[in-house]
Amino acid sequence: MLAFTLRRQARPLQRQLQQRGVSGVSGATTKMFINGEFVESQSSEWTEIRNPATQEVVSRVPQSTAQELEAAAHSAQLAFGEWRRTSVLSRQRKMLDLQHAIRGSMDALAHSIVAEQGKVLSDARGDVMRGLQVVEDMANITNYMQGAKLEVSADMDTYTVREPLGVVAGICPFNFPAMIPLWMFPVALATGNTCVLKPSERDPGAAMILAQLCNDVGIPSGVLNVVHGSHRTVDFLTADPRIRAVSFVGGDRAGRHIYERAMQHGKRCQANLGAKNHAIVLPDADKEHALNAIAGAAFGAAGQRCMALSVAVLVGDAGAWVDEIVERARALRVDGGLEPDADLGPMITRDALARAEQLVQSAADEGAHIALDGRGVRVAKYPDGNFLGPTVIDHATPAMQCYQQEIFGPVLTCIRVKTLDDALALVNANRYGNGASVFTRSGPCARKVQAEIEAGQLGINVPIPVPLPMFAFTGNKASFLGDANFYGRSGVGFYTQLKTVTSLWRKQDADDRQAAVHMPTIH
Structure with missing residues (x-):
């Protein structure tokens, strides 16, 4: 009777997700999202996702193969050249569209979180809402991307421009299946990067719905890619030379491994670890x-x-x-x-x-x-x-x-x-x-x-002082590795690099003479 009740409650959600090829459906497999398409993995290694309240199998998630990981990174690399040239106003528009799409899919996202992670429905909605706030803040990307300018000498200006890094990666934990991915890829995309995202293998459904929403609002193919797995996927993301930066939230052991490995391969890394x-x-x-x-x-x-x-x-x-x-x-x-x-x-x-x-x-x-x-x-x-x-x-x-x-x-x-x-x-x-x-x-x-x-x-007198996205998540000591925190101005700084330009345009080189009306002569 219990299983029947759960299936009946989830049936509209199941139909919606089945139509989209997204995980979160009993008996389904979790697909990857590569180059704008949901792709069935050819892996021989699968992990069952079980509803924590019932032990019912919700989905099966693959360990992405080496070829699939390569395809995701290659897709992101190819997409970067075009995406970085997209105007900041166009990227801002995509963030506005994405936040609207997430609001419209709140129930689908929350029910996926309940089924895979076990949160109560109100808390699952809160999970989505706190991530949504980051997307909304990225609608302010035009201000975040502004540089500085100073006339340093006669006719000479020095100014800064903020540029994207390239392909970046996000490695997510199980406890916030929507919020943590939304800490990562919207900031990366709004600043002009492309992203390979690895949700937790325990509850990837929300991330897959978010990938579909990115497709729905017209974010180009390859700009966001989603792969799955555990150690081998992590080792690929922290070593592949196309990936310039890695964001991680999770436990101490994994976090230290990811941070050290990313540093060894010359990447930027921000890693939120354990807490007390x-x-x-x-x-x-x-x-x-x-x-x-x-x-x-x-x-x-x-x-x-x-x-x-x-x-x-x-x-x-x-x-x-x-x-x-x-x-x-x-x-x-x-x-x-x-x-x-x-x-x-x-x-x-x-x-x-x-x-x-x-x-x-x-x-x-x-x-x-x-x-x-x-x-x-x-x-x-x-x-x-x-x-x-x-x-x-x-x-x-x-x-x-x-x-x-x-x-x-x-x-x-x-x-x-x-x-x-x-x-x-x-x-x-x-x-x-x-x-x-x-x-x-x-x-x-x-x-x-x-x-x-x-x-x-x-x-x-506030029990959980998580800052809103116009600030940044500023854990320290052994709870954080790196030097640029998540989201807000600090997050934008993590996903971008400054270029300083010094230019000289001499006044005397300006041709301000009156138009000549006499017959030209040859000397």
Whole structure:
């Protein structure tokens, strides 16, 4: 009965995607997108994509062959010559058209994310919306691409022009199947580059829909190409000489490999890696706001966000608030992503679930108190789902595995300290620097945190301080490798190079004489 219900809900989406040759359909294979066409892979290696709530096979994704990867890079290289000569106004127009197309396909994208990644429907729509904002910001590309000019001497000007790099690559994680690709290829394309994109092999459906939308709005063949796979695809993208830059979001091990390999082959690379985001909670904070914000930020998306709030640093009397955090966490509904009022869905895979459960157990073994244990949660309609309920670990210490490692699940680790200085020292000693928050009513305390915190993104009474696209995603320390962040002006800088021109046009060379009316003579 359950499988029938899911198929019935997804049937209109399935028909739409079948017509387009896009993944996200039960029993289908995920195609590649090369030179403006959806191409069936000739690979002998395939990975099943399973719905995390049901284990139903949604699609099969290939390991793109060497010939297919070569075709994608060759297509992007050929398309670059024409695309780079397209006016910035024409590229701006494509971004405007693309954002309109994405808005019209919001439901298709969100349902694909629910089926493949497991997010609840409202969060899946949020995934698309945050990526859409980057596309909308690229409609401002005419301002981002402007250079500078100065008359440096008599009749001599020096000015800069911003030019595209060439072919670039994007390597995406599973946790934001729409947002992260939209951090990458729209910025690359708007600046005049062409792109080879590798979505996560766990949930590529949203990226394939976005590729179709690029086709629909008339982005030329070869400007965007989509390939699939894991290690061999990554190694190709980081080594092929046609690819000038690589963008990556994902885990530490893969990120370091990609960054080092790209650097060895002379490429630019920006890589967002792991995180351990802290909320410093002072006892003078607005209690209701702080506790609700922490619960939402810790457990939303089943904790599978690089900006998930995974550690609460409770200062002084705020340590007594753990029981109320537990109350709020216990009230959250764990369910399938399409169910009404679901607050969090399943984790992406059985392996991810097992790892998170093991880290919760390690906390108990090392002396922490499991104030709320979400292991073994049962969802009646989805008995085979990868579910972990909200989990709260109290009286943890920085030496414990549950603190040292990124759990990437709906688990909040609570650490109690005496003073704000203790809290700052704890946060700054952590190797990661993606984001942090402070909850307080004290302006001086907030200002102290702002000045001394070593996280790249700080929220003051804001639990997930992901900046809007007119800024940039500015994680630091071990959370980021590279020197140019994603999207915004920094992202434009990553995908472009400056050319400085010095020109001399002497005034005395201008022919400003009056027209001659006499009969010409020969000398």
